[in-house]
Amino acid sequence: MTALLTIIVLVFILVAIWQMVKIFDLAQARTENTQVATDKDNTINGYIMMGFLAFIYIITIVSIVKWGDLPLLSNAASEHGSTTDNLMITSLVIIFFVQTITQFLLHYFAFKYKGEKGKKALFFADNNKLEAVWTIIPVIVLAGLIIYGLNTWINIMGVDETEDPLVVELYAQQFNWKARYAGADNTLGKANVRLIDIDRANILGLDEADPNAQDDIITTELHLPVGRPVLFKMRSQDVLHSAYMPHFRAQMNCVPGMITQFGFTPTVTTAEMRQTQEIQDKVANINRIRVEKSEALVAKGEDALDRYEFDYLLLCNKICGKSHYNMQMKIVVESQEEYDSWIKEQKEFKNSLSN
Amino acid sequence: MSAHADTHAHDDHGHHHKETFVTKYIFSQDHKMIAKQYLITGTIMGVIGIIMSLMFRMQIAWPEEPNVIFEALLGKWAPEGVMDADIYLALVTIHGTIMVFFVLTAGLSGTFSNLLIPLQIGARDMASGFLNMVSYWLFFLSSVVMVLSLFVEAGPAAAGWTIYPPLSALPMAQGGSGMGMTLWLVSMAIFIASSLLGSLNYIVTVLNLRTKGMTMTRLPLTIWAFFITAVIGVISFPVLLSAALLLIMDRSFGTSFFLSDIFIQGEVLHYQGGSPVLFEHLFWFLGHPEVYIVILPAMGLVSEIMAANSRKPIFGYRAMIASILAIAFLSTIVWGHHMFISGMNPFLGSVFTFTTLLIAIPSAVKAFNWITTLWKGNLQMNPAMLFSIGFVSTFITGGLTGIILGDSALDINVHDTYFVVAHFHLVMGISALYGMFAGIYHWYPKMFGRMLNKNLGYIHFWITAICAYGVFFPMHFIGMAGLPRRYYTNSNFPLFDDLANVNVVITVFALIGGAVQIIYLYNFFISIFYGKKAEQNPWKSTTLEWTTPVEHIHGNWPGEIPHVHRWAYDYSKPGHDVDFVPQTVPLKDGEEELQH
Numbered sequence: 001m002t003a004l005l006t007i008i009v010l011v012f013i014l015v016a017i018w019q020m021v022k023i024f025d026l027a028q029a030r031t032e033n034t035q036v037a038t039d040k041d042n043t044i045n046g047y048i049m050m051g052f053l054a055f056i057y058i059i060t061i062v063s064i065v066k067w068g069d070l071p072l073l074s075n076a077a078s079e080h081g082s083t084t085d086n087l088m089i090t091s092l093v094i095i096f097f098v099q100t101i102t103q104f105l106l107h108y109f110a111f112k113y114k115g116e117k118g119k120k121a122l123f124f125a126d127n128n129k130l131e132a133v134w135t136i137i138p139v140i141v142l143a144g145l146i147i148y149g150l151n152t153w154i155n156i157m158g159v160d161e162t163e164d165p166l167v168v169e170l171y172a173q174q175f176n177w178k179a180r181y182a183g184a185d186n187t188l189g190k191a192n193v194r195l196i197d198i199d200r201a202n203i204l205g206l207d208e209a210d211p212n213a214q215d216d217i218i219t220t221e222l223h224l225p226v227g228r229p230v231l232f233k234m235r236s237q238d239v240l241h242s243a244y245m246p247h248f249r250a251q252m253n254c255v256p257g258m259i260t261q262f263g264f265t266p267t268v269t270t271a272e273m274r275q276t277q278e279i280q281d282k283v284a285n286i287n288r289i290r291v292e293k294s295e296a297l298v299a300k301g302e303d304a305l306d307r308y309e310f311d312y313l314l315l316c317n318k319i320c321g322k323s324h325y326n327m328q329m330k331i332v333v334e335s336q337e338e339y340d341s342w343i344k345e346q347k348e349f350k351n352s353l354s355n
Numbered sequence: 356m357s358a359h360a361d362t363h364a365h366d367d368h369g370h371h372h373k374e375t376f377v378t379k380y381i382f383s384q385d386h387k388m389i390a391k392q393y394l395i396t397g398t399i400m401g402v403i404g405i406i407m408s409l410m411f412r413m414q415i416a417w418p419e420e421p422n423v424i425f426e427a428l429l430g431k432w433a434p435e436g437v438m439d440a441d442i443y444l445a446l447v448t449i450h451g452t453i454m455v456f457f458v459l460t461a462g463l464s465g466t467f468s469n470l471l472i473p474l475q476i477g478a479r480d481m482a483s484g485f486l487n488m489v490s491y492w493l494f495f496l497s498s499v500v501m502v503l504s505l506f507v508e509a510g511p512a513a514a515g516w517t518i519y520p521p522l523s524a525l526p527m528a529q530g531g532s533g534m535g536m537t538l539w540l541v542s543m544a545i546f547i548a549s550s551l552l553g554s555l556n557y558i559v560t561v562l563n564l565r566t567k568g569m570t571m572t573r574l575p576l577t578i579w580a581f582f583i584t585a586v587i588g589v590i591s592f593p594v595l596l597s598a599a600l601l602l603i604m605d606r607s608f609g610t611s612f613f614l615s616d617i618f619i620q621g622e623v624l625h626y627q628g629g630s631p632v633l634f635e636h637l638f639w640f641l642g643h644p645e646v647y648i649v650i651l652p653a654m655g656l657v658s659e660i661m662a663a664n665s666r667k668p669i670f671g672y673r674a675m676i677a678s679i680l681a682i683a684f685l686s687t688i689v690w691g692h693h694m695f696i697s698g699m700n701p702f703l704g705s706v707f708t709f710t711t712l713l714i715a716i717p718s719a720v721k722a723f724n725w726i727t728t729l730w731k732g733n734l735q736m737n738p739a740m741l742f743s744i745g746f747v748s749t750f751i752t753g754g755l756t757g758i759i760l761g762d763s764a765l766d767i768n769v770h771d772t773y774f775v776v777a778h779f780h781l782v783m784g785i786s787a788l789y790g791m792f793a794g795i796y797h798w799y800p801k802m803f804g805r806m807l808n809k810n811l812g813y814i815h816f817w818i819t820a821i822c823a824y825g826v827f828f829p830m831h832f833i834g835m836a837g838l839p840r841r842y843y844t845n846s847n848f849p850l851f852d853d854l855a856n857v858n859v860v861i862t863v864f865a866l867i868g869g870a871v872q873i874i875y876l877y878n879f880f881i882s883i884f885y886g887k888k889a890e891q892n893p894w895k896s897t898t899l900e901w902t903t904p905v906e907h908i909h910g911n912w913p914g915e916i917p918h919v920h921r922w923a924y925d926y927s928k929p930g931h932d933v934d935f936v937p938q939t940v941p942l943k944d945g946e947e948e949l950q951h
Contacts, residue, residue, distance in 0.1 A: 005423065017873055035806035035887050036894070037737045041813075045736035048817060049744070055821060056748070059828050067832035067857060088765055095755040102722060102751050109729035110744050114736065115666070120934055121927040122731035125668040125949055130727070131720065138719040142712050145758060149712075150705050152764035157701035174528065174619070193618035205618070234698075238619040239522040240631055242696065242771065246837035249768045253697050255631055256521055257615025260698035286852045308849035315848070317771045317839045319515045320522060321529045322440050325842035 039116050046114035053107035060096070075278055077312065077333065078248040079265040080156045085249070087152050094141065159263045165231035168222070170314070171204050172234070172241035172254040174321050177314055177329035180204060181217040183348060189213020193237045193256075201354045205237075214350040217343065222314060222331045224266050225339040231263040244317035245331065247273075253318055266333045273333075274310050283310050374909075382492075384484030387907050389491050390470035391802055394795070396491075397462020398879070400498055402872075404453035407446045409869045414438045416855075416862035418844035432510070440843040444513035445531050447841055449505065451516030452539070454784065456546055457501065459649040461494050463791045464588075467652055468557050468581040470798060474900035475575050477566025477917060479910040482559040486552050493549035497542045504538035512539035515841060517642065520613040520634050524605050527620050537606070540599050547596045554585035554592075561585075566899070568919035572676075573938070575898050575923040576669060579676050580655025583683045587644045587651075590687060595641035598634060605629070635697050639690035646783045647686040650750075651679060653790020654721065657743040659923075660797050661725060663896045664740035665732030666934050668924035668949075671724045678717035685714045695763040696770055704763040711761035715754070722751055733927070733934070737894065738812030742793035745820050746786050752824075753781025756831065771841075774834025777827045785823045792816075795879070800893050804905045805886030811878040815871060822868025829857050897937045898923050921948050 037045075076082050113121075159165070169180035169188055182188045189212040196205040206213045224230055234243055236254035243262070244251045252262035273279055286308045294304035316327035334342070383389060410429075413422060421436030432442035469487065473480055481487045504511045513531030514523035518539065526533040561582045565574075574582075601612040605626075613634040614626035662669040669675060691699065691707035725747045734740065756778045759765045769775065792815075799807045833854045838845065845851040845858075892901035899919070903911050917939040925936040930946065942948055 007427070013870075014873070017877060033887060034890075034893070035809045037735050037740075037809065041809070042734060042736045045741060045813065046734075052817075052820060056752075056824060059824055063829050063832050067829065067836070084764055084768060087762070088759065088768075091759050091762065091765065095758060099752060099755055102726065103748060105726050106729070106744065106747055106751075109726065109732075110734060110736075113665075113729060113732045113734050115733045119733045121666040121733040123668065123927050123929055124670065124727075124731065125924065126671055126673075131671050131674050131724075134723040135716065135720055138716050142715055142758075145762065146709055146712050149708055149762040149764050153701070153705060153708065153762075156764055156767070157704070193616050194623050196618050196623065198621065238617055239525070239528050240519050244771075244837075244839065246768060251696050251767050251770055255698045256617050257628075257630060258632070258698060262696075282853065286849060289852050289855070290849065305849075308852070310850075313848070313850060315837075315839060318519075319444065319841045322444070324444070325440070325844055326847040328848070 037115070042114040042116070046111040049107045049110040053103060056103055056107075057100070060099075069278070075268075075273070075276065076247070076249050077266055077268040077273060078250065079267050080152075081247075081249040081264075081267075083152050083155065087148060090148065091145065094145070156264075157262075159231055159261065160229070163229045165229040165263055166225070167231050167233065168224075169204075169233045169235060170222075170243045170254065172236040172243065172316065172320075172327075174238050175316070175323035175327040177220075177222075177243075177316075177327065178204060179219045179222045179329070181219070181343065181346075182212075183215030183217055185212060185215060187212045188233060189216050189349070191235070196237070199354075201352060204235075206349055208353070214348065216349040217346045218349065218352065219346055220329065222329055223339055223342050224331065224333050225336045226266055226269045226333050228336070229263060229265045232261060234260045234262070239320050240318045241316050241320050241327070242318035244315045245312070246315070247312050247331075251317060269333045269335065270310075270312060270331075271334070273312070279310050283308060382488060384480070384488045385907075385909055386469045386473050386481045386484070386487060387802070387911075389487055390466050392491050393461060393465035393469060393494070394802070396495055396498055397458050397466065398876070400453050400457040400501075401462060402876070403502070404450050404458060405869055405872065407450040407453075409866060410438070411443055411446045411450070412862040412865045414443055414843070415845075416859045418846050441510055441513060441530050443843045444515070444529075444841065445511045445535070448513050448515055448518075448531070449501070449511055452512075452543075453501065455516060455645065455649065456543070457494075457498055459784070459787045459791070460550065460645070461546070463787060463794075464581065464584055464648065464652045465491070465494065465553060466791075467577070467656060467794050467798070468553070468585070470802060471577050471900060472557055472560050472581055473564070474801070474903060474911060475578050475898050475923075476561060476564060476569055477899050477919065478560060478564035479912075479916065481556050482564060483556055486556050490549045490552035490556065493545050493552065497545035497549060500538055500542035500545065504535050504542065507534045507538065509533045509535060511535040517635075517638055518602070519638070520602060520605065520631050521617055524602060524614055525617070525619060525624075537603075540603055540606075544596060544599055547592045547599075550588055550592050554588040557581055557585040558589065566916045566919055569938075572673075573919055573922045575655075576658040576672070576675055576679075577652075577655040579679055580651045580658075583679050584648050584651045587683050587686060588648050591641040591644040591648075594637055598637035598641075601637075602634065632694070632697055632699060635694050636690070639693045640687075642693065643690040644686045646779070647682055649787045650783050650790075651682070653746060653787045653794075654679070656790050656794040656797070657725070657746045658728075659898070660739045660743045660793050661728050662924050662926060663797075663894050663935075664735040664737055664743070665728055666735065666926045667728055667732045668926055669724070670727040670730075671720075672922070672924060674720055675724055678720045681717040682714060685710060685717070689714060689761075692761050692763070692766070695766045701763075708761060708763045712758065714761075715758060718750075718754055722747060722754075735894075737796065738807070738809055738816055739793045739797035739894075741813070741816040741820075742789045742796065745816065745823075746789040746793065748820075749781045749789060749823060750786045752828075753778055753783070753786060757782065768837075769834055771839055772834040773830050773838050773840055776840050777830035777834060780830075781823070781827045785827065792819075792875070797894065798900075799879075799882070799886075800889030800905070801900055801903075803883050803886070804889050804907070805882050806889050806893065807882050807886060808878050811874055815875045815878070818871040819868055822864045822871065825864030826861050826868060829861055833857050895933075895935050897925055897935050899938055902937065902939060 076085050167182040171178040189210040190207040191205050193205045234254040236256045241254040250264050252260050290305045312331035314329040425433035425438050426436040432439045509530040512535045522528050604610040611626040611629035613631050614629045617624040658669050689711045692711040695704045919938045920941045927934045
């Protein structure tokens with residue numbers, strides 16, 4: 001029935017368009033009708049070009065004002081995060097500067113030099129000086145960006161083993177995350193998916209004979225002590241996943257058959273982050289949206305939505321199958337003491353096995 | 356026979372055969388007919404691809420809400436009108452595949468390379484008309500296989516258009532990785548064969564069949580673009596073919612090229628020693644040049660149309676060629692910027708950041724040269740010209756954000772978010788589509804002997820232009836806010852609740868933009884039969900294709916092939932009464948040939 005209705009609606013739309021087109025055609029019949037632009041067409045489209053330039057500027061301003069301060073741009077919660085953000089802001093400023101000028105020239109010229117019968121264009125085929133200028137300027141700007149960018153990249157990706165980072169494994173499977181802490185020895189035990197033994201609850205395939213594995217701790221939440229460097233070792237048991245921690249400006253793919261890594265130092269605890277003005281505004285805004293949505297849901301007889309409270313998240317960011325859209329893990333950044341007492345409550349690997 | 360007594364060996368074929376309906380319209384070896392076949396097949400695929408995108412945009416804006424359109428079009432994949440998560444991923448995947456390969460590679464390059472290479476260089480046809488015909492029919496066959504894959508029981512391929520294994524290799528990982536993925540791979544293998552035959556033909560034709568006087572530096576920029584595109588295609592497409600073949604081996608014959616240590620659905624698989632990262636390298640070794648295979652022909656078309664409609668020579672002809680060459684060269688050594696966080700050695704990331712950001716230089720040169728071409732011109736605002744200006748606009752907007760994505764340190768945080776989607780849709784999707792539309796409006800009279808309705812063209816352009824920005828500009832911001840792409844719904848992340856209204860705005864623009872294409876389709880198909888009859892040279896262009904008769908004939912020119920005496924851009928040249936001097940007009944006494 002609905003299919004039939006849809007088809008009928010589509011037919012009506014087509015008929016409407018057909019009728020509209022006939023009107024256009026009739027309106028055109030009285031002109032000379034060569035379908036080549038006339039001076040009038042040039043003038044009208046020239047003005048619309050200026051209008052369109054205004055549209056581009058307006059949509060830029062509206063986007064920046066309405067959505068430009070989405071807190072993920074500011075508020076990095078890791079040590080390298082602020083350097084990333086500075087690089088981002090520098091790049092964005094350059095982009096908006098170039099965008100504003102080039103779009104102006106393009107559309108303004110399209111307006112200014114609109115064609116008229118009998119006018120002749122300037123025969124201007126080449127100018128080495130001009131071309132040298134707009135080759136050299138991008139070269140200089142990009143050289144700066146490349147050097148700045150590579151410095152930042154090397155700084156982020158370099159792992160300083162002397163800092164004694166906390167070693168944590170992020171383990172991905174369709175469609176959830178596990179974290180494995182290295183325990184007191186801070187060394188992860190050997191593991192391979194071939195050793196997985198579901199009956200014995202050896203779910204990550206740890207080598208039961210490896211002494212380093214005995215004190216490993218497997219959790220479903222990621223807790224990190226603030227201020228201590230963390231070195232993540234990523235594994236996946238089935239398909240590609242990507243461990244995306246946007247608040248920390250961190251991301252690395254999890255690849256079956258190999259171990260990848262990414263390190264950072266969290267600098268803001270979850271509690272502190274919840275207190276910042278940006279996050280409070282964001283949370284208040286989100287809760288207002290959720291209340292509105294809940295009213296509609298309750299009216300339909302469904303459950304209302306929970307209140308949202310800010311938490312850091314680990315998201316999957318590489319297409320991994322049907323439930324890719326809901327593969328997440330909560331991250332808690334806390335003080336060393338809080339972390340210590342939390343980790344003490346978790347079961348060590350040797351005690352978590354069932355016969 | 357006297358008509359081509361002077362000419363090349365390739366003239367022997369075709370001329371004396373009696374043409375039947377089948378040889379004229381179906382198994383035609385005439386490049387002009389093959390061009391039209393490419394265009395119409397590409398258009399049909401484009402309609403399918405766009406409808407898919409509108410469906411998943413509706414799902415993103417109004418997640419899990421029943422929709423009669425879903426119920427009508429998706430059938431069992433939309434129980435009670437609610438789109439299923441599997442089919443969402445399939446729609447995203449097939450949309451990408453169709454638009455990139457079937458519309459913007461075959462539909463764009465296939466149409467205009469075929470139409471314009473022989474006509475603009477002064478040849479009677481392609482070097483091999485037969486291979487050209489085979490190329491089209493392989494493309495048609497691959498389109499059929501791709502469309503058939505939509506009706507597979509377990510669903511079409513759904514691993515993203517990049518089909519990274521193991522997701523694409525293991526049927527138990529995803530419904531679409533069964534028969535659907537097999538058909539996807541078969542379709543792409545046929546497509547690649549088609550593309551290679553086409554490319555080889557274009558290269559040989561440009562190198563060998565130029566008419567007397569048509570030196571390489573007198574070629575219109577369209578031909579340069581098609582020529583270099585074909586060269587990149589020949590270099591990179593075979594690598595994708597090898598990746599596809601290895602993936603087929605992994606899927607069907609138990610090899611482990613891309614797979615290792617996998618535990619899925621309660622069992623360990625036998626694969627050992629392969630690496631998905633290897634697949635990523637092979638895929639992007641084609642995948643990145645591919646975006647230039649898509650955009651270079653559009654650049655060529657736009658350069659030509661801008662010059663003709665500005666009534667001015669293209670500014671910096673030699674710089675334009677040099678930048679095409681530079682882009683083509685760099686395009687083959689930047690693929691790793693898709694893989695900064697794939698687990699590849701970070702040092703490689705540094706190298707690829709360096710080469711990637713270098714591409715901005717020739718791109719900037721091109722953009723400035725186009726803008727300067729407009730300066731002090733006498734702009735004829737035909738629909739083709741509007742689409743060309745629109746091309747430059749979206750190419751700049753989309754290209755600039757490449758500075759962020761090509762920078763490995765920044766890519767960490769926006770990789771695979773909507774920022775990427777916004778970037779590549781503007782810089783290669785919308786831009787290439789504009790280039791294609793510009794080409795269609797400009798060369799329609801050459802293809803069909805009739806004119807497209809210009810007022811419908813104006814409406815088509817302006818609404819499309821507004822919607823393109825309306826869709827993709829805000830999308831950058833939800834990407835910067837960290838929203839990952841390819842999520843069926845964002846409702847499991849309250850964190851993103853404040854982005855829901857942006858997604859509604861985007862979808863509304865997308866729906867309007869999609870609906871407007873109906874006006875274009877109407878214009879296109881109706882004008883074939885009822886359009887105003889075209890003059891021989893409606894845009895007063897200098898290039899050779901406008902010296903052929905409006906009525907198509909096999910062999911293109913009724914008499915001898917014209918000889919060429921000057922470059923392609925003598926518009927408004929001082930010392931001439933008219934504002935264009937065709938390439939066939941000999942230089943006057945004392946006239947200098949200015950070609951740069």
